[in-house]
Amino acid sequence: MTQTIGWNDFVDTEAQVEYRRLTLLEQIFDPFTLRQLGSLDIQPGWKCLEVGAGAGSVARRMAELAGGENVVATDLSVKFLAPLADLGVTVLHHDVTADEAPGAFDLIHTRFVLDHLPDREGVIKRMVSWLKPGGWLLVEVGTTLPELSSHPQTRRSMEVLDRVLTERVGTATTWARTLPVPLEAAGLADCGAEGMIMPARGGEPLAEWLKNTTKLVEAHAVDTGLITREELDEAFALYETPTFLDYTWMTVAARGRRA
């Protein structure tokens, strides 16, 4: 079996093209995330942790609600988080799988990080141990749905995306579908989950993001013969065609509270 290398060795997380992928991600998925955060009724003074904060929009929102001095934003790659310091947010270079507790929190949130970490259940246990009594853990995880694809070529490119991420990064592309059971197993109370699927319409942000995400595996997939250049180009062209629609990405948000 091939050794996995982890997300931050697979992706150049400091490249400008990755910044574009992260900000597109925020544009697409923040409305759902902010609705989840809104339902937790964050109060000024809550200690909040954003794990794997990416380009920082969720930590920014936490700062608006709880006060910047109460927010910690962590990542293995903190280049795009520097502006948060102006809001009083603590930005930490921190590995959620290995480093010490970055504090004790009323709310810990993480989005599209756990699925890429091989010991995701272990990481949940670590984050639970960083919660204050009564504190919330809110996790968001994505799952591709190639089986729902409306076109054979986008189905195939998504299956190849899944395969390369699984084999090279250790990503679990269907693990989101098990939530909230892993939160219950970690001892959290009041657990619940919600799945959200939106249309990926050609030329619109979600389709562009799916194309850009597939581009992360493009070279490896073509070089190893998993898919041809022509097949990938056909999928990319569909992602740019306004009459094309796919419902092939689900975000699951799951929450639980420390007793």
Ligand SMILES: C[S@@+](CC[C@H](N)C(=O)[O-])C[C@H]1O[C@@H](n2cnc3c(N)ncnc32)[C@H](O)[C@@H]1O
């Ligand atoms: C797909 S991006 C998601 C970014 C952000 N959470 C968002 O949804 O906008 C995954 C992020 O997790 C970070 N990451 C990956 N492994 C990590 C680890 N072990 N500890 C902390 N952050 C990690 C990456 O550097 C990257 O910023």
